[in-house]
Amino acid sequence: MAVGINRRTYNGWLLKYPEFKEELSDIDESLLDFAEQQLIKNIEAGKEHSLFFFLCNRGKHRGWQDVRKLAAPKLKGINININYVSAGSNPPPAKIIESVVIEDTGDDKDSNES
Numbered sequence: 001m002a003v004g005i006n007r008r009t010y011n012g013w014l015l016k017y018p019e020f021k022e023e024l025s026d027i028d029e030s031l032l033d034f035a036e037q038q039l040i041k042n043i044e045a046g047k048e049h050s051l052f053f054f055l056c057n058r059g060k061h062r063g064w065q066d067v068r069k070l071a072a073p074k075l076k077g078i079n080i081n082i083n084y085v086s087a088g089s090n091p092p093p094a095k096i097i098e099s100v101v102i103e104d105t106g107d108d109k110d111s112n113e114s
Contacts (some may be wrong), residue, residue, distance in 0.1 A: 007070075
């Protein structure tokens, strides 16, 4: 009820009034424009996190991606999905935010072999 109507009314208006749906779409686009402008300002200011975010999302074709690689010979071929949950989030998000791939290092020797 953040806007003073319940969810059923909101969803009904989306179906019944195309102009309501269009106005909401325009608001979303304006927020996206604002966020992109702020990201560009941060990039221009040399803020590393913003630079990395931009490169990982828009520079994939050049090899930029947020991938964590671990070397663990006994676990090779296992994919681990990591979910980040902020304190107090209920229910926790189901979306996978990061994927970690365990790679083969070529060293399959046990520590007691010589």
